[in-house]
Every structure is written in C-alpha cells, then in structure tokens.
Amino acid sequence: MILDIGFETMPREDLEAIILRRLKATIDRVYASVPFYRKKFEENHIAPNDIKSLEDLKKIPFTTKADLRDNYPFGMFAVPMDNVIRIHASSGTTGKPTVVGYTARDINTWAELMARSLAAGGATRKDIIHNAYGYGLFTGGLGIHYGAEKLGASVIPVSGGNTKRQVVIMKDFGPTILTATPSYTLYLAEVAEEMGVSFHDLKFKFGIFGAEPWSEKMREEIERKLNLTAVDIYGLSEVMGPGVAIECHEAKKGLHIFEDHFIPEIIDPETGEVLPYGETGELVFTTITKEAFPVIRYRTRDITSLNPEPCICGRTHIRMNRVTGRTDDMLIIRGVNVFPSQIESVLMEMDEVEPYYQLVVDREDNLDTLTVMVEVGERLFSDEVKHLQDRERKIAKNIKDYLGVSAKVKLVEPKVIARSQGKAVRVIDNRKI
Amino acid sequence: MLVEQISVFLENKAGRLAEVAAILAEADVNIRALALADTSDFGVLRLIVNDNQKAIRVLKSRGFTVSKTDVLAVEVEDRPGGLNRILDILHKAGINVEYMYAFVQHSGKNAVMIFRIDAIDDAIKILQKNNVTVIEGSKVYTM
Numbered sequence: 044m045i046l047d048i049g050f051e052t053m054p055r056e057d058l059e060a061i062i063l064r065r066l067k068a069t070i071d072r073v074y075a076s077v078p079f080y081r082k083k084f085e086e087n088h089i090a091p092n093d094i095k096s097l098e099d100l101k102k103i104p105f106t107t108k109a110d111l112r113d114n115y116p117f118g119m120f121a122v123p124m125d126n127v128i129r130i131h132a133s134s135g136t137t138g139k140p141t142v143v144g145y146t147a148r149d150i151n152t153w154a155e156l157m158a159r160s161l162a163a164g165g166a167t168r169k170d171i172i173h174n175a176y177g178y179g180l181f182t183g184g185l186g187i188h189y190g191a192e193k194l195g196a197s198v199i200p201v202s203g204g205n206t207k208r209q210v211v212i213m214k215d216f217g218p219t220i221l222t223a224t225p226s227y228t229l230y231l232a233e234v235a236e237e238m239g240v241s242f243h244d245l246k247f248k249f250g251i252f253g254a255e256p257w258s259e260k261m262r263e264e265i266e267r268k269l270n271l272t273a274v275d276i277y278g279l280s281e282v283m284g285p286g287v288a289i290e291c292h293e294a295k296k297g298l299h300i301f302e303d304h305f306i307p308e309i310i311d312p313e314t315g316e317v318l319p320y321g322e323t324g325e326l327v328f329t330t331i332t333k334e335a336f337p338v339i340r341y342r343t344r345d346i347t348s349l350n351p352e353p354c355i356c357g358r359t360h361i362r363m364n365r366v367t368g369r370t371d372d373m374l375i376i377r378g379v380n381v382f383p384s385q386i387e388s389v390l391m392e393m394d395e396v397e398p399y400y401q402l403v404v405d406r407e408d409n410l411d412t413l414t415v416m417v418e419v420g421e422r423l424f425s426d427e428v429k430h431l432q433d434r435e436r437k438i439a440k441n442i443k444d445y446l447g448v449s450a451k452v453k454l455v456e457p458k459v460i461a462r463s464q465g466k467a468v469r470v471i472d473n474r475k476i
Numbered sequence: 477m478l479v480e481q482i483s484v485f486l487e488n489k490a491g492r493l494a495e496v497a498a499i500l501a502e503a504d505v506n507i508r509a510l511a512l513a514d515t516s517d518f519g520v521l522r523l524i525v526n527d528n529q530k531a532i533r534v535l536k537s538r539g540f541t542v543s544k545t546d547v548l549a550v551e552v553e554d555r556p557g558g559l560n561r562i563l564d565i566l567h568k569a570g571i572n573v574e575y576m577y578a579f580v581q582h583s584g585k586n587a588v589m590i591f592r593i594d595a596i597d598d599a600i601k602i603l604q605k606n607n608v609t610v611i612e613g614s615k616v617y618t619m
Contacts, residue, residue: 419485419518419541426483426545426592427574428513428520454518456487458539 046162046194047155050303051358058359061303063097065331070094070103073337076121079114080339100306100329101317105340108141111281116142122335131280132180140180143280144335150189152332153283156301157190160289163299163356164274165249166220168195173218173247175227176254177203182284183254187222190286196220203227206234213245221250222276225257225265226467229398232268233462247271249292253278253285255467256345256366256384260391262295264398275365281341282328288363294355297362304332307363308340309349312370323348325370326363344370346382372470374404376411379448383469386415386450389441395422396438401460406474413450415442418457477600478546479613480528481590484521485541488514496521496535503534508617509590511577522577524549524590526617546596549579549616551586551609558587562608569602571595581619583611588619 045051053061073080074091083104084090093099111119120127127144145153166172172191176183184202191198199218201209209231212218221228228250235242247269253276265273277298278285287305288298300307305328309318312325326343330336346369350362368382375381383402390396397420405412417423417438425431435452442450461468486492493512500507509524525531528544535542552558566573571593579588588611593599600610611619 421541421543424483424485424541424543426481426520426522426543428515431485431518431520432515454485454487456485456492456539457541459487 044162044165044167045357046159051159051299051301051360053303053359055359058302059097062306062331065303066097066100066306066329067091067094069329069331069333069337070339073121073339077119077337079110079119097306100308100340103340105310105315105327105342106338107342108281108344111141112139115139117144119338120144120335121337122146127335129185131182131185131284133280141281143182146334149283149334149336152304153186153286154189154193156283156304157186157286158193159190159301160276160286161187161190161194161196161220161222161251163289163291163358164220164251164276165272165292166191166194166196166251170220170248171197171199171216171218172220172222173199173201173209173213173216175201175203175209175221175223175231176285182278182280183224186278186284186286187251206231207238210235210238210240213247214240217246219246219248221247221269221271223250223252224254224467225252225261225273226255226398226462228252228265228269229261230462232265242269242271245270249274251276251289256368256382258384258388258391259365260388261398264391277363277366279343279345281336281338282330282343283333287328291354291356291358296354297350297364299354299356299358299360299362302360305330307349307361309347310342312342312344312346320349320351323367326366346370346373374402374413374470374472376404376413376448379446381413381446381448385446386442387469389445390415390417390438393438393441395420395434397423397457399457399460399462401468402470404470404472404474411474413448414453415439415450416453416455416460418460419454420457423454477548477610477612478596479524479549479590479611479616481545481547481592482523482525482528482531482535483543483545484523484535486512486514486519486521488517488519492519493521495538496540499534499538500525500531503530505531505534508581508619509577509579511575511590513575522575522590522592524579524616528617545592548591548593548596548599548603549611549613550589550591550603551583551611552589554582554585554587559589562589562603565602565606565608566593566599569598571599571602579616579619583609583619588616 129145132140178184274290277288288300308327403414574592
C-alpha cells in the first residue's frame with residue numbers, strides 16, 4: 044500500500060523542484076547555526092547562495108563519521124537543546140559514539156516515513172507488528188515503534204533478546220508483521236524450532252528486516268523458514284534511523300529512498316567523484332527536512348548503487364540496490380578486497396550450509412590468513428570424516444573461485460558462533476597493523 | 477538385520493568427548509560400542525547405545541549435531557584369520573567397507589564387529605550366504 048500517494052508517486056519534475064527548495068533552506072540553516080558547516084563552507088569558498096541547482100550540491104565537501112565524533116556530543120546540532128526532544132546514539136564500537144538529536148517535528152517526520160515504510164512492506168492498520176529491534180539508544184526499536192503507531196497498527200514493543208518469550212508471544216498474540224535484524228530473525232527461527240513451534244502455524248505475512256547487510260540468498264532462507272514475504276529496510280541514525288529507504292513488497296527489487304527528505308549520491312570512495320546511476324560506490328546522503336541534526340553529504344560507508352528505473356509499485360522515488368558491504372568492514376586479505384557479505388553469498392549458495400558463520404583474520408609471519416568458521420548442522424553433517432573434509436574443501440574452493448582469496452574452512456559445533464541479539468558479529472580481525 | 481548407529485560432531489578440543497559421555501551418563505544411556513575418527517580440527521564420534529531415541533534427544537538438546545546411520549553387527553570368529561575371512565567375502569563381492577570397529581561384548585565365543593557399508597543389503601545377503609551371523613539390532617542394543 045502507498046501511504047502518501049501525493050509525495051511517493053509525485054512526478055519527478057515536481058519532486059525535484061521540492062527537493063531543490065528544501066535543499067536551499069537546509070544549506071541556509073546549517074550555515075547560520077552549525078559552526079562546523081560554516082567553517083567548512085568558508086574554507087572552500089562556498090556561500091549558501093552558490094547552491095542554485097541540485098548539480099551544485101557536489102561543490103560542497105563531504106561530512107564524515109570522524110567529523111561527527113570531533114563534534115561529540117552535541118556540536119553538530121542545528122537547534123538549541125530546548126528544542127531537542129529526543130537523543131539517540133550509535134554503539135560506538137570503533138570509537139566514541141555518534142550522538143544525534145530530534146526536534147518534535149523531526150520525530151513526527153520520522154514516524155511518517157516509518158509509517159510509509161511499513162505500508163510499503165505490506166503492513167496496514169489492521170496488522171499486529173512484532174517489533175524485535177532493540178529499544179534504547181539504537182534507533183531501530185523506537186523508529187519502527189513510532190511508525191507503527193502512526194500507521195495505526197498494533198505494535199508489540201518486544202525489543203531484542205529474551206528469545207523464548209518472543210516465541211511464546213508470537214504464538215499467543217498472533218502478530219502478522221515481524222520487524223527485526225535478519226540475523227536475529229534466523230536466531231528466532233532456530234529457537235522456535237527448538238521449542239517445537241513452526242512458523243507455518245503462526246500468522247506472519249510480511250517481515251521487514253534491516254540494520255545490517257544481508258544477501259538475496261538470506262532472504263530466500265528467511266522466507267522459507269519463516270513462511271513470510273521478507274523486505275529490506277534501510278536507515279542509519281546519522282541520517283534519521285530506519286525508514287530512509289524501503290523495498291516495496293510488490294517488486295522486492297531495491298529500496299525506494301524517500302527523496303522528499305533525503306538526497307542520495309553514489310561516490311567513488313577513493314576519489315570522492317560522483318558516479319552515474321547504476322555504478323557501485325559509497326552511498327552519501329544529504330537531509331533536507333531535518334531540524335535538529337541535518338547532515339550535508341554524509342558518507343554512510345555503505346556500498347551500493349542507485350536505480351532510477353520506474354518501479355511496478357508506482358512510486359517515483361529512486362531505488363538503491365541492496366547494500367553489499369561497508370567501506371569499513373571491507374577486509375583486505377593479501378591484497379584482495381573481501382566483504383563479509385560476499386562470503387555469505389558463497390555459503391548460502393550451498394544448500395547444506397547453515398546461515399551462521401564468522402570470519403577470523405590473523406596475520407602469521409606477515410601473511411594474512413582468513414579462516415571461515417562454519418557451523419555443522421544436520422544437513423552438513425556426515426558420519427564419514429572424508430565427506431566432512433570434502434565439504435570443507437568445497438566451501439574453500441567456492442570462496443576461492445568467487446572471491447579469489449584462499450580461506451581455511453573450519454567446521455565448528457552448533458552454537459559456537461555467538462548468536463546476535465542485534466547486529467551480528469561477522470568478523471574478528473586479530474591482525475595488529 | 478540393521479543396527480542403528482548415532483554419530484556426533486565434535487570439535488577437536490579438550491573435554492568434548494567427556495561432555496558427551498557425561499550427558500549420556502546423566503540420561504542413563506549405556507554406551508555399547510564406540511569409535512572416534514578425527515582430523516586436527518574435528519572428530520566424528522560413532523556410538524552404539526541401548527536407547528537411541530533418548531541419546532539423540534539429550535545430545536540435541538545440549539546443542540550437538542547428531543545423525544543416525546544404519547550399520548551391520550557381524551559375528552567374527554575370535555581366532556587368527558577371523559576378520560580376514562569376512563573382509564575377503566565382502567571384497568570378492570565388490571563391497572566396500574567405509575569403516576569398522578569392535579564391539580565390547582562377545583556373542584558366545586565370537587567377537588562382534590560393527591561395519592559401515594554403503595551397499596548394506598548386498599552385504600547382508602552375501603554374508604548370510606557364507607554362513608556369517610549378522611546380529612539383529614534389537615539384540616545388539618542389549619548385549
């Protein structure tokens with residue numbers, strides 16, 4: 044269902060006029076109220092009224108995660124704290140957390156975009172939404188929650204963790220929509236199976252999954268195991284949170300970016316050059332309606348491409364393809380670029396392999412080694428050692444063929460790889476570089 | 477004629493075998509025979525126990541990957557050449573033995589060996605034709 048026909052199916056020409064107007068207003072505002080942006084503009088000899096067309100956006104320098112950290116905690120806020128009604132922060136596993144703020148209008152915009160997203164993913168006001176995204180500083184839980192309420196659906200704020208209880212709630216409350224990270228979703232399926240609960244007896248119709256890169260194979264796996272239609276949702280706290288882009292369940296082929304609020308660009312991560320539609324590079328966002336925490340040309344570090352083709356669902360907003368990796372979780376193994384999502388694709392191609400894996404990178408005698416830990420489930424297991432060794436070799440060969448990197452495959456017992464209660468830990472890099 | 481064997485995947489690290497033994501002991505499951513095949517990283521533990529259903533249930537509930545395989549329990553004369561005779565019969569019939577291991581208990585004055593064979597039905601026929609005793613599963617579990 045298209046929730047906001049007016050904006051979501053607006054002819055491109057009209058949409059672009061609105062985008063330009065909003066962009067100019069945003070540039071004026073950050074220049075006036077955020078010292079960081081004013082300084083950056085001045086250093087590059089740019090004045091706000093130099094931005095006359097959407098093309099002019101590329102004159103403005105990028106904003107990076109490091110810039111946000113340098114201005115920790117509230118230095119990037121464009122309104123006085125009196126007007127901020129909500130603060131979220133990213134996990135900060137690789138440094139200081141990134142802190143973002145929202146005005147009352149920002150929260151309302153976010154709720155509207157999340158409501159649009161849920162509707163695009165198949166939800167209506169008649170649905171019961173089981174929201175297993177974590178509630179707290181992470182934007183996932185509350186973002187989905189407000190959108191579900193805005194849509195008028197019934198939301199179960201179950202959050203992450205306490206998985207057995209979640210299965211009981213799924214059985215007893217009969218939710219029809221599941222929202223969670225894909226890795227937690229697979230864990231839910233596993234726990235349900237252990238508890239003797241079949242998803243075929245539950246009422247789920249659609250699942251809206253995101254917050255971490257996942258593959259098309261993983262979608263098939265989730266759809267098969269959970270007996271629902273799975274769509275991809277995209278967002279990041281620096282830009283807003285979940286609901287920046289959503290796949291429509293009609294096409295399930297790329298995520299519509301809500302362009303009346305966000306301008307996407309794809310750049311070459313090395314040179315910063317803007318790439319044409321269809322080319323793969325780093326996704327960059329400029330927010331054009333946010334009040335408390337606007338970002339200008341923010342480098343997401345997510346790797347994807349943009350698709351301007353019209354969509355069967357009727358939305359006119361551009362689509363981004365599935366995020367295939369991040370510039371910062373890209374591993375360089377003996378000079379070869381490796382994304383965990385590529386290894387995942389190789390594993391998921393093999394029917395007998397379970398969706399639990401972990402990559403361990405070490406450096407022995409100045410040589411990088413990649414070990415892929417794969418859990419042995421019933422489909423992979425054999426009573427014959429030679430068959431297990433054949434399978435190890437086959438996985439290693441497929442990785443080598445597909446990625447051009449030699450990996451040692453190590454079969455491990457089930458549950459050895461920690462189950463994610465939120466985002467999965469896919470890589471352990473032990474290299475001291 | 478067939479005997480059900482259960483196999484358990486083990487990582488090659490300290491205490492894993494002991495844990496399997498402890499879980500089975502706790503569940504009051506008696507191990508009748510076992511063999512471990514291993515590589516530097518992992519091992520496959522094969523077991524003949526007195527209660528397969530229960531053993532599989534408790535091991536799975538503790539997170540182990542477990543599978544069932546049909547194997548043969550064959551009486552082998554407890555004298556030089558006893559095993560050789562059996563292998564010779566199978567070899568001449570073109571039947572390949574994947575692996576085998578010995579059973580703890582004797583059957584009368586004969587030793588008992590477990591054979592893992594792909595062409596299991598052919599093996600039974602050829603062994604019986606040569607007057608070799610293939611022991612019933614139900615008998616093996618309680619021997």
